[in-house]
Amino acid sequence: MSTKMKAAYYEAFGSPEEKPVKVGELPKPSAGEGEVLIRVKGAGVNPVDAYTVRGMLKDAFPCKFPLIPGWDVAGVVEETGHAARRFKKGDAVFAYARRPEIQHGTFAEYISLSEAYVAAAPASVSIEEAAGIPLVGLTAWQSLFDAGKLEAGQTVLIIGASGGVGSVAIQLAKNAGAKVIAVASSANHAFMQELGADACIDYHTADIAVDIEKAAGGPLDLIYDCSRGDVLTKTHQLLKQGGYLVSITNSKPERRDDVKFQYVFVEPNAPQLEELARLTDAGKLKIHVSKTYPLNEAADALQQIETLHTKGKIVIRM
Numbered sequence: 064m065s066t067k068m069k070a071a072y073y074e075a076f077g078s079p080e081e082k083p084v085k086v087g088e089l090p091k092p093s094a095g096e097g098e099v100l101i102r103v104k105g106a107g108v109n110p111v112d113a114y115t116v117r118g119m120l121k122d123a124f125p126c127k128f129p130l131i132p133g134w135d136v137a138g139v140v141e142e143t144g145h146a147a148r149r150f151k152k153g154d155a156v157f158a159y160a161r162r163p164e165i166q167h168g169t170f171a172e173y174i175s176l177s178e179a180y181v182a183a184a185p186a187s188v189s190i191e192e193a194a195g196i197p198l199v200g201l202t203a204w205q206s207l208f209d210a211g212k213l214e215a216g217q218t219v220l221i222i223g224a225s226g227g228v229g230s231v232a233i234q235l236a237k238n239a240g241a242k243v244i245a246v247a248s249s250a251n252h253a254f255m256q257e258l259g260a261d262a263c264i265d266y267h268t269a270d271i272a273v274d275i276e277k278a279a280g281g282p283l284d285l286i287y288d289c290s291r292g293d294v295l296t297k298t299h300q301l302l303k304q305g306g307y308l309v310s311i312t313n314s315k316p317e318r319r320d321d322v323k324f325q326y327v328f329v330e331p332n333a334p335q336l337e338e339l340a341r342l343t344d345a346g347k348l349k350i351h352v353s354k355t356y357p358l359n360e361a362a363d364a365l366q367q368i369e370t371l372h373t374k375g376k377i378v379i380r381m
C-alpha cells in the first residue's frame with residue numbers, strides 16, 4: 064500500500080499572487096489511538112483557509128510546514144485506530160477538523176482525526192453538500208443558539224446572509240420559528256428568499272437602518288454579524304435593550320453597553336454535527352454548492368473564497 068498521498072500544501076505563508084499553495088505528494092497519515100483515517104471525498108473551502116495561507120492566524124495557533132489547508136471534510140472511514148470504536152471501515156462521515164495546531168488539513172486524499180471530531184454524514188445529500196456543512200453549520204448553530212439564545216417568535220437580523228455561514232443561519236433560524244431579515248447584495252435576494260428569509264435588504268442601500276426597521280416591524284432580538292462591512296455600525300441601534308449581538312468577524316465591534324455581546328469562534332462538536340445531519344436528512348437544511356474545484360485548483364478556490372462574495376459554499380472534490 065502506498066505510503067504517500069496527494070495533497071495541496073504550502074511551505075511558507077504568502078499572498079495569493081505569490082502562489083504559495085502547490086499540489087504534490089506528502090506522507091499518508093495513519094490512524095493513531097482513538098483516531099479514524101478518513102479517505103477525503105470533499106473538503107469545504109472557508110475564508111479562514113485563505114487567511115491561514117497569508118499567515119493571519121499564526122499568532123493564535125501554532126502553524127507547522129508543510130501545511131495542508133482545510134478544516135471541512137466529508138469522506139469514508141478507511142482505517143480505525145486502537146480503541147476507536149464509534150465507526151468502522153466504509154462508514155460515510157463528516158467533520159470540522161480544526162485542531163490546536165494547524166498542519167494536517169483536509170485538502171488531501173487522507174486525514175487522520177480523533178473520532179471525537181467525527182459524525183456520520185447525512186445520507187441523503189451528495190459528498191459536495193456534506194463537505195460544505197461542518198464549519199459553517201457549527202458556526203451558525205453555536206452563534207444563533209448557544210450565544211444568541213434565539214427562540215421561536217423572535218426577530219433576527221443576519222448580516223452577510225447569502226454566504227456559507229449566513230445561508231445556513233437563515234435556515235436554522237427559520238426552523239427555530241424566528242423571523243429573519245437577511246442582508247446581502249440584491250443579486251442574492253432571490254436565493255435568500257428561497258432559503259426562507261422573510262425580508263432581504265441590500266447593504267448598498269443608503270438608509271439601511273430605516274429599511275431594516277420597516278421590515279422587522281419592531282426592535283430586533285438578535286443581530287448576527289457574518290460580514291466585514293459597516294452594516295453593524297449603521298444598525299446596532301435597532302437591537303432591543305438586553306438583546307443579543309453575536310459576531311464571527313469582529314471581537315470588538317462598536318456597540319451599546321445595554322446589549323449582550325459575544326464573539327464566537329467555532330468549536331468542533333460532534334453531537335451538533337449529528338443534529339445538522341439529521342436536519343439535512345429531514346430536508347430542513349440545504350447546502351447550496353455554487354462551484355466545485357479539483358484538488359489541483361485549490362489555489363483558485365482559495366482566491367475565490369477570499370473575495371467574501373461567494374454564494375453558498377465552494378468545495379474541493381477529490
Ligand SMILES: NC(=O)c1ccc[n+]([C@@H]2O[C@H](COP(=O)([O-])OP(=O)(O)OC[C@H]3O[C@@H](n4cnc5c(N)ncnc54)[C@H](OP(=O)(O)O)[C@@H]3O)[C@@H](O)[C@H]2O)c1
Pocket residue numbers: 109110111198199202222223224225226227228229246247248249250251266289290291292293294310311312327328329368370371372373374375
Ligand atoms: N469566527 C468564526 O468561527 C467564523 C466561522 C466562519 C466564518 N467566519 C468569518 O465570517 C465571515 C463570513 O464567512 P462565510 O464563510 O459566510 O463567507 P462568505 O461565504 O464569503 O459570505 C460572505 C457574505 O457577506 C456578504 N457581504 C460581502 N460584503 C458585504 C458588506 N460590505 N456588507 C454586508 N455583507 C457583505 C456576502 O454577500 P454578497 O456576496 O451579496 O456581497 C455574503 O453573504 C468571514 O469573514 C469568515 O472569515 C468566522
